[in-house]
Amino acid sequence: MKILSRIEEFVLIAVWRLKDNAYVVTIGEELKAMTGTAWAVGALFVTLDRMIRKGYLDTWISASTASRGGRAKRLYRLTPRAKEALSEVRRLQASVWKDLPENLGKEPA
Amino acid sequence: MRRMERFSRPPRFAAWMFEKLFPGREPETTAADLEELFRAESETGGPRHARRWYRIQLLKALPHRLAGFVFLDIPMFLISLKIMFRSLRRHKAFAVLSLMALTLGLACFFLIFLYTRYESSYDSFHPDADRLYRLMLEDPPGNDQRDIPGPASRVLENVIAEIEETTQTFSGFSPLVKKGTIKMETEGLFVDEGFFRLFRFPLLRGREASMSEPGRVILTARTGRRLFGDADPLGQTLDFSIRGENCRLTVAGIAADPPADTHFVFDLLISAPTTRTLPQYRRFLDALKGRFPRTYVRLRPQASPGAAAGKIAAYLDPPSPAASSGPGLRASLQPLSDIHLRPNGKDDSGIRALNLFTALSVLVLIVAMVNHVNLATSRSSLRRQEIGIRKTVGARRRQLIRQFLGEAVVLTAASFLVAAVAFIAVLPAFGRMVERNFRLGDLLGRTGAFEILGVVILVGLAAGFYPAFLLSSFRPARVLKRSDSGEAPSSGVRNILVVVQFAAAVVLLVVALFVSAQMRFIRDRDPGFQKGGVVETWAFDRSGPLMKQRLLQHPEVAGVTLSSNVVSLSSRAPLDERWGKIIFRGDPSRPPEEINAFRLAVDADFLSVFEMRVVAGRGFSETLDESGSVIVNETLARRLGPGDPAGKTIRVMEKDYAVIGIVRDFHFQPFQTTIGPAFFVHTKSNFGILYARFKKVPPDEALALVQSLADEIMPEESHAPVFLEDRLSALYKPERRQAVLISVFSTLAIVIAGLGLFGLAVFAVERRTREIGIRKILGAGTGRLFFLFSAGFVRLLALALAIGGPVAFYFAGRWLANFAYHVPLGIGTFLGAAAGMLALTIFVSGTQVARIAVIDPVQTLKQE
Numbered sequence: 001m002k003i004l005s006r007i008e009e010f011v012l013i014a015v016w017r018l019k020d021n022a023y024v025v026t027i028g029e030e031l032k033a034m035t036g037t038a039w040a041v042g043a044l045f046v047t048l049d050r051m052i053r054k055g056y057l058d059t060w061i062s063a064s065t066a067s068r069g070g071r072a073k074r075l076y077r078l079t080p081r082a083k084e085a086l087s088e089v090r091r092l093q094a095s096v097w098k099d100l101p102e103n104l105g106k107e108p109a
Numbered sequence: 110m111r112r113m114e115r116f117s118r119p120p121r122f123a124a125w126m127f128e129k130l131f132p133g134r135e136p137e138t139t140a141a142d143l144e145e146l147f148r149a150e151s152e153t154g155g156p157r158h159a160r161r162w163y164r165i166q167l168l169k170a171l172p173h174r175l176a177g178f179v180f181l182d183i184p185m186f187l188i189s190l191k192i193m194f195r196s197l198r199r200h201k202a203f204a205v206l207s208l209m210a211l212t213l214g215l216a217c218f219f220l221i222f223l224y225t226r227y228e229s230s231y232d233s234f235h236p237d238a239d240r241l242y243r244l245m246l247e248d249p250p251g252n253d254q255r256d257i258p259g260p261a262s263r264v265l266e267n268v269i270a271e272i273e274e275t276t277q278t279f280s281g282f283s284p285l286v287k288k289g290t291i292k293m294e295t296e297g298l299f300v301d302e303g304f305f306r307l308f309r310f311p312l313l314r315g316r317e318a319s320m321s322e323p324g325r326v327i328l329t330a331r332t333g334r335r336l337f338g339d340a341d342p343l344g345q346t347l348d349f350s351i352r353g354e355n356c357r358l359t360v361a362g363i364a365a366d367p368p369a370d371t372h373f374v375f376d377l378l379i380s381a382p383t384t385r386t387l388p389q390y391r392r393f394l395d396a397l398k399g400r401f402p403r404t405y406v407r408l409r410p411q412a413s414p415g416a417a418a419g420k421i422a423a424y425l426d427p428p429s430p431a432a433s434s435g436p437g438l439r440a441s442l443q444p445l446s447d448i449h450l451r452p453n454g455k456d457d458s459g460i461r462a463l464n465l466f467t468a469l470s471v472l473v474l475i476v477a478m479v480n481h482v483n484l485a486t487s488r489s490s491l492r493r494q495e496i497g498i499r500k501t502v503g504a505r506r507r508q509l510i511r512q513f514l515g516e517a518v519v520l521t522a523a524s525f526l527v528a529a530v531a532f533i534a535v536l537p538a539f540g541r542m543v544e545r546n547f548r549l550g551d552l553l554g555r556t557g558a559f560e561i562l563g564v565v566i567l568v569g570l571a572a573g574f575y576p577a578f579l580l581s582s583f584r585p586a587r588v589l590k591r592s593d594s595g596e597a598p599s600s601g602v603r604n605i606l607v608v609v610q611f612a613a614a615v616v617l618l619v620v621a622l623f624v625s626a627q628m629r630f631i632r633d634r635d636p637g638f639q640k641g642g643v644v645e646t647w648a649f650d651r652s653g654p655l656m657k658q659r660l661l662q663h664p665e666v667a668g669v670t671l672s673s674n675v676v677s678l679s680s681r682a683p684l685d686e687r688w689g690k691i692i693f694r695g696d697p698s699r700p701p702e703e704i705n706a707f708r709l710a711v712d713a714d715f716l717s718v719f720e721m722r723v724v725a726g727r728g729f730s731e732t733l734d735e736s737g738s739v740i741v742n743e744t745l746a747r748r749l750g751p752g753d754p755a756g757k758t759i760r761v762m763e764k765d766y767a768v769i770g771i772v773r774d775f776h777f778q779p780f781q782t783t784i785g786p787a788f789f790v791h792t793k794s795n796f797g798i799l800y801a802r803f804k805k806v807p808p809d810e811a812l813a814l815v816q817s818l819a820d821e822i823m824p825e826e827s828h829a830p831v832f833l834e835d836r837l838s839a840l841y842k843p844e845r846r847q848a849v850l851i852s853v854f855s856t857l858a859i860v861i862a863g864l865g866l867f868g869l870a871v872f873a874v875e876r877r878t879r880e881i882g883i884r885k886i887l888g889a890g891t892g893r894l895f896f897l898f899s900a901g902f903v904r905l906l907a908l909a910l911a912i913g914g915p916v917a918f919y920f921a922g923r924w925l926a927n928f929a930y931h932v933p934l935g936i937g938t939f940l941g942a943a944a945g946m947l948a949l950t951i952f953v954s955g956t957q958v959a960r961i962a963v964i965d966p967v968q969t970l971k972q973e
Binding site for chain 2: 023024025028040041042043045046049061071072073074
């Protein structure tokens, strides 16, 4: 399996955290909370569309909501494949970082 | 209310663009998502901010989409690429011409783009640079300068909540530093400890805290090596002299050499308390009432600079209850990154010059893009069959568009690679011209690869847009039947583009001609005094008269004179009372008139050394008592009213002077400024400047002679002899730089226009080869054919001249308007440019016609 890119990884985690309410606005907020920087809306659109094409995300249109002037949301959900990929990233991360000290600046004594 | 409503919605065009950008998403959800985000932004930052945010989001989305827009799937992309290279190979001439033009355009554009970035991001390496400001104080005109507490900065830090930290620096006026036998002039800055807390100038050795003790100095690594060689400078002493005062400093630290992109210039940092041991310098600071030190502040996060500045002004100059007190002190905070481009906080000329360069480079790039469009459409007839067949076998228009756009982008990318090489090659020369010693990394560090890529793709798309739509619109049935072969479609559009290209070249050429004429004017105009062969140097009372006497003993010296000030100022600002004020009572019934004028106190030889013409009366005499005499220039004479000015009395600094002569007007300020009133008084002391006029002597020898004499007579003063002519010419450096860039750019625009013309002529002639053959058989002479083909291009050129001429005159006029004295905006220059362009057009188109016209028509007609 191809390893997820960092951006893809973050987006997937954000979608997973949001459960049933993952759409562009909430995903953007979640990413901001996670990484501390605001993501461009266009970048989100492009990334989400790509993740669908790659089979990491399912998407459907919600029932219309009153809060959005009666307009629908495009919601997202992880596919099993995405969950697998995320676990893989986590496993890799742990194994790659295994021997490194907490503070990379100081050599271990 | 309606206004509110308008602002509470996202900008309509941007919303529409978003929808178009993401066609794969259903428009309703996209719009709803964006609107929700927009409302959130609107709540936190207000509607204005939200609309701005929305537009920025749109801009940020563009590059993300662009990559996918041109090529969506890889296999198709590879096929397109193959077709693309075949097509480029088949039309080599086209590819090469287009590539050359785009290369020039892109190289120009990126050079200026990166340079502009570099210039506008000075001092951005300090931590929290966006919160650093310089305090600027300004008294309203007519008000006396108010005292500002000397160590104002510390106080401000405590009383104004917005300010986190402050520091002050004072210029050291190029102090002279001596260590043993090594003596050097340096750039010195008095700083306190806070300097290191605000700015990132790391110390390699020593402590920052030493700047709170008197008599301490921190050297830059470079200066340390120059003064001490390989020895350890720490703890050593050196002799320091500033404005004639001496003291001894102990080296307390070594700072890393400051980077080039900072507005601070220093070889040594002297601890601020040292000024207490320099009474003269102290007095000088006091005389300026605290205006002289530069105060820098770091605001707290999120603090508003405007509010802080208001509080500073109110604190330093509390509004008095009396309503008549008039406007108070004005304070403003100038962002640190802004200081490099606007050193005195007001003069925008640096920024204007950058804008001018940017505009010029964009113009050259546009000419290159237009060139591509022209060439691509003009050869469209050659590709019609290919397009016809591809459409017949099932190519969709979309795919063709994508392919042609792709071709343009690939061509642009290739041009970019060539341009990058050109860029690296010309960078050193460019750096010398703009006097920046930057390396490639300095420029690239400030621009993301993403931005560069974005520009390349955008240029490619813009250049390929029209040809792609035109070529893909061909109807296969008609094209393949060749029912309308011959003249390519849309020659109207192409003609417009040729005119645009020519017009841009005309504008640049005409402006360049006027600018270089003005530069010649500056060089050659008689300033009203003899500037050739004159050496200018500082010389004060202790050294001046002795130096004069010694210099006159040299046979090469034609004359020497001493004066209080330089004969020609660097300042372009209108005269104010700083330079001298006259009180004059012409009509006893009216109150006396105050005139700001340029005052020069000189010895008796001044007018003769400078060969200034006395138009009435007489000059100063060596033998008479001249202490009550004054010589005025023509402008001042006119201000003194009608009648013979000789014998009139003017009052200068509480003393009456009788006018004894009038001297012809001379340029004591740069040509940007109108000549104002000036007057000479005679003096035997208070000298500041010495002028020595040399007969024919090699320049180096003259300077060396003055320098060695000065060192011998007054070793602790710093003298910096220069040729007056060199100093004056340096005043116009920015203009000269602009002149060079404008002429380079106009040359490039003409070269590109010439390339385009060449391409068009080649294709026009190729398309009409058979026509030429038939015409020859029917008896047309070579001259006639020549005329026939050139006439079309000449007509386009005439149109371009008609459009470009007025535009050029407008811009040239605006540029020349900076100068009070400039060359006339004559039509002759324009006619010259027109003649040059005409010659180019006829030559380029003529050679192509000639190529075909000399061939035996039998050959050309047999070709089918």
